[in-house]
Amino acid sequence: MTTLDDLPLRDDLRGRSPYGAPQAPVPVALNVNENTHGIPEVVAHDIVGSVAASIMGLNRYPDREFSELRRDFAAYLGHGLREENIWAANGSNEVLQQILLAFGGPGRTFLGFTPTYSMYPLLATGTSTRWIGRNRQDDFELSADYVSRVIGEESPDIVVLCSPNNPTGTPLTLDTVRAAYEASPGIVIVDEAYAEFSDPGTPSALELLPGRSRLIVSRTMSKAFAFAGARVGYLAADPAIADALRLVRLPYHLSALTQAAARAALRHSDAMLAVVDDIRTQRNRISRQLAALGYRPYRSGSNFVFFGGVDDTHATFRRLFDRGILIRDVGIDGHMRVTAGTETETTAFLDAMAALRS
Numbered sequence: 001m002t003t004l005d006d007l008p009l010r011d012d013l014r015g016r017s018p019y020g021a022p023q024a025p026v027p028v029a030l031n032v033n034e035n036t037h038g039i040p041e042v043v044a045h046d047i048v049g050s051v052a053a054s055i056m057g058l059n060r061y062p063d064r065e066f067s068e069l070r071r072d073f074a075a076y077l078g079h080g081l082r083e084e085n086i087w088a089a090n091g092s093n094e095v096l097q098q099i100l101l102a103f104g105g106p107g108r109t110f111l112g113f114t115p116t117y118s119m120y121p122l123l124a125t126g127t128s129t130r131w132i133g134r135n136r137q138d139d140f141e142l143s144a145d146y147v148s149r150v151i152g153e154e155s156p157d158i159v160v161l162c163s164p165n166n167p168t169g170t171p172l173t174l175d176t177v178r179a180a181y182e183a184s185p186g187i188v189i190v191d192e193a194y195a196e197f198s199d200p201g202t203p204s205a206l207e208l209l210p211g212r213s214r215l216i217v218s219r220t221m222s223k224a225f226a227f228a229g230a231r232v233g234y235l236a237a238d239p240a241i242a243d244a245l246r247l248v249r250l251p252y253h254l255s256a257l258t259q260a261a262a263r264a265a266l267r268h269s270d271a272m273l274a275v276v277d278d279i280r281t282q283r284n285r286i287s288r289q290l291a292a293l294g295y296r297p298y299r300s301g302s303n304f305v306f307f308g309g310v311d312d313t314h315a316t317f318r319r320l321f322d323r324g325i326l327i328r329d330v331g332i333d334g335h336m337r338v339t340a341g342t343e344t345e346t347t348a349f350l351d352a353m354a355a356l357r358s
């Protein structure tokens with residue numbers, strides 16, 4: 001049998017592991033921060049109609065500039081953004097990859113504050129960019145002073161600030177983002193994949209875009225929009241950033257089917273986001289009840305809770321799995337992460353955790 005070692009693989013990929021969150025058909029999957037509520041039926045029908053209407057045109061390549069979709073994203077985000085400020089790709093993972101292809105690469109560096117989203121170092125490897133992971137502060141927080149100091153020390157080509165941060169849930173203040181931008185010589189990405197779950201009134205880094213041409217705010221339809229399977233991520237930035245990404249994207253990278261589905265979903269953004277309040281309620285319930293059971297949940301502005309105080313993460317994972325519940329062991333000693341599901345799913349998780357304690 002041929003193994004990877006037999007192939008003429010790039011030296012810097014040897015010994016690396018791919019992204020590998022378990023995918024198992026369990027009744028209660030709370031391990032990849034999806035919106036577990038599913039798509040409202042009326043919205044699903046409209047999406048089907050829009051996708052069906054695009055099918056007769058599939059003999060032609062799709063709009064390479066996905067202009068209408070960009071206009072729709074600009075309208076959704078507000079903040080005075082226009083079509084030319086928006087870019088999109090097949091999930092925000094691809095958006096981030098395109099940013100690294102354009103602004104990273106051999107001899108360049110990409111800095112993030114760990115623990116953070118596990119794809120960042122993998123995207124760095126794939127684009128031959130050197131990843132620099134610097135620790136977060138106590139309780140996984142990041143102050144403006146600390147971020148400025150670290151960026152000053154490392155002088156990275158690209159910085160990523162994940163807010164709220166995956167896997168810890170920690171939101172950042174705009175002061176921290178401003179400080180990162182001022183200290184940074186290069187591109188600053190604020191990954192707001194989970195922004196819609198932040199408590200009402202929490203400001204977005206979108207506010208900081210005017211006058212900051214090196215700042216990029218990345219978003220996705222995979223989380224609050226319950227659209228992970230459609231693979232649609234996007235960003236807002238100075239129009240020159242889109243010009244840079246056009247140099248590295250594959251032509252026609254967003255299929256006509258994807259564009260039609262995303263536009264239909266955006267037409268129903270109120271209905272698609274109607275469950276966000278309920279998810280926040282379940283998140284807060286998880287935090288309260290885990291604390292009551294003696295675990296240590298960290299503050300979360302997201303749709304998941306990161307908690308410490310787990311004696312044996314492998315055993316906890318396994319015992320929950322045996323009850324049909326999947327949560328995430330992120331490889332940090334004594335800590336685990338769980339996504340807030342529907343009320344029923346959340347109850348199943350909390351009951352199982354209580355049973356483990358008794």
Ligand code: PMP
Nearest residue numbers: 091092093117166193220222233
């Ligand atoms: N950023 C963060 C912080 C994430 O947690 C995720 C998904 N887990 C992504 C980006 C990528 O999401 P997608 O490619 O589905 O948009």
